Amino acid sequence: MKIRDYAVMLVLGMVVFWSLGAAATESPEATKTCANCHNDNGISDDPSIPTIAGVSSFFLENQLAIYAEQARPCAAKHFEKETTVSEADHCALAESLTDAEKTSLAEYYAALPFAAVQQEFDAALADKGQSIHTANCERCHTDAGSLDLDDAGILAGQQKDYLLEQFEFFKQGQRWQPDKMQPKMEKLDAEAMQALANFYARAGLEAAH
Ligand code: HEC
Ligand code: HEC
Incomplete structure (x- = not known):
């Protein structure tokens, strides 16, 4: 192999490396909305809001599809957290997302670490x-x-x-x-x-x- 070929492979390798890194860390635009309630890390600090970090992307993507089909209650506003978003309607939210956006949101939150809620139990x-x-x-x-x-x-x-x-x-x-x-x-x-x-x-x- 010529030196030039190595250089091309190196550049290609860097591009692949960079895009893999970007896929794992870059948050989709829509997470700005989600963070109002689910926080940047996807870990819940409100009793009525579920933690969505570290749950499988298959499950999360399914939930967004299920909401879009109104096959589960749409999540009316019933959380205690103060947010700038007043409407939690996940049926409307999910319906406004393309399939590709649902997939990337699901993959994004699935890749974040899960942490158990610190809560009392009997x-x-x-x-x-x-x-x-x-x-x-x-x-x-x-x-x-x-x-x-x-x-x-x-x-x-x-x-x-x-x-x-x-x-x-x-x-x-x-x-x-x-x-x-x-x-x-x-x-x-x-x-x-x-x-x-x-x-x-x-x-x-x-x-x-
Ligand atoms: C205004 C607050 C609010 C916003 C904004 C919000 N959520 Fe939620 N989310 C909730 C609440 C509350 C629930 C629980 C709904 C219920 O009780 O069924 C929920 C449930 C979910 C669930 C179901 C989790 C499970 O374990 O079944 C997913 C997935 C989810 N949200 C993803 C998102 C995504 C992705 C976004 C941004 C595009 C988002 N949410 C924006 C409040 C919010
Ligand atoms: C036959 C398998 C099966 C059995 C038995 C089962 N589950 Fe499930 N459960 C599932 C699957 C699959 C899902 C995900 C559904 C989806 O994708 O919407 C689920 C979802 C759930 C969820 C939703 C989690 C969330 O984050 O929103 C809860 C809560 C739950 N199950 C509780 C239970 C409890 C409690 C029992 C026993 C009394 C039980 N399940 C028995 C398969 C099962």
């Missing part, structure tokens, strides 16, 4: 929640719902209030879910939901060790 309820989880949920939400690989969200360390609301949505059939999850959600009563929420709060703190 130990007795968490124990009860653990039995319910093991019998009904662990098959699909493995390692106490802490693995992004399951493409089923991350439950361990997710906001308790957010989870409680979603349990209810699933139970009432207001949010799309796999056929085999529905019967499990239908039989949860208020106490079982509290138990599960406390279990996932504890599991998030344990996984963080």
Whole structure:
């Protein structure tokens, strides 16, 4: 190979390296809107807003598609955080995004590190929640719902209030879910939901060790 060929390869290599680096760090324009509520790091500091960092891109992209089809409640304004954005309507938000934008937003947040919410839990309820989880949920939400690989969200360390609301949505059939999850959600009563929420709060703190 001539010296010139090496030089060309080096430049090509740098271009590839640069574009890979850019893909991993450069935030899509739309994240400016998202950051109002989900913060720059995708980690929630509001009980009603989920953490979206470190969750699988497959799951996140699906959620945006599901919102666009109104196959889950659109997220009315019910969070406590003060923001410059007054409208949380994710159906309208998702519908305004192209497929390519949905993909790049999902990939962006999936690449950020997950961090469990630091929240209180009741130990007795968490124990009860653990039995319910093991019998009904662990098959699909493995390692106490802490693995992004399951493409089923991350439950361990997710906001308790957010989870409680979603349990209810699933139970009432207001949010799309796999056929085999529905019967499990239908039989949860208020106490079982509290138990599960406390279990996932504890599991998030344990996984963080
Ligand atoms: C005004 C506040 C607000 C803004 C702005 C916002 N979100 Fe949300 N987001 C929420 C709330 C609240 C929920 C929970 C909705 C619910 O209760 O169903 C949510 C839920 C989600 C979920 C579902 C997560 C899960 O675990 O199922 C995704 C994904 C998401 N948002 C992505 C985004 C993206 C991407 C943007 C920017 C394009 C964005 N959000 C902008 C408040 C906001
Ligand atoms: C047959 C597999 C299966 C079973 C059993 C199952 N789930 Fe799921 N779950 C999923 C999948 C897949 C998703 C993602 C759905 C989507 O992409 O919208 C999900 C999503 C969720 C979410 C949404 C997470 C988020 O960030 O919004 C919650 C909460 C949840 N499941 C709780 C439970 C609980 C609690 C149980 C047991 C009582 C359970 N699931 C049983 C497969 C399952």
